[in-house]
Amino acid sequence: MPSDRISILRDPGIRVAPSLLAADFGRVAQQLRQLETGGADLLHLDVMDGHFVPNISFGAPVIESLRSQTNLFFDTHLMITDPLVYAKPFVEAGSDLITFHIEVECDPRRVIERIRDLGVGVGVSLNPGTPAEAVFDILEQVDMILVMSVWPGFGGQQFIRDVLPKIRAIRQRLAPHQRLEVDGGIGVKTAAAVAEAGADTLVAGSAILSEPDPSLAIADIRREAQRAEPWNRTNRSNPSSC
């Protein structure tokens, strides 16, 4: 993983990751600057292929042109059916971490190894209908697990509370240096619930970019999550001490 941005994942604490899916692409450079100066920790990049999900967003050339505009960590979420075919262009475009969906792969270990060989971090994502057990075998191999809290494909959907037990089940099995990201319907009203369950990396699109001041929205989400975080990452290996 690129050394200058890796610390944002490895250092303890809540991370807020605005999703560029909610941006106005007519003024995306200006919005990127607003997010960077406004306290965004990662930039979440939602790639949709119109096949795994019923929507199409943007591809590697767009990410490459964004790379020259910001030093934010690029957290690329591939909602596509062939992650191995496309991972390399997304790495070359400037992604720092590539997340693929467990539902599309019958050999996730091989995909994880191949993405890691490209020199970036690796995440695995689960749809709301996929049980936690689907990723138990590969947990040790990844830097991040991404729990979808809406069915992927569109921004602005309502948070699905049923995913909270899944967040808890996965958190209990992760090492302190691994991150647990949640994506979909996250905002000031839902941040506390997911952080209390064990999420430490919160993706938010419409709740940040539809606000007149994105920096205030980022700060509000971070505050709610920090207030609810059950223990900090430095003693997660021994949660019973809290």
Ligand code: DX5
């Ligand atoms: C859904 C995407 C999400 C989405 C989040 O397919 O993966 O990242 O953009 O958007 P909000 O925060 O608006 O639910």
Ligand code: ZN
């Ligand atoms: Zn996403």
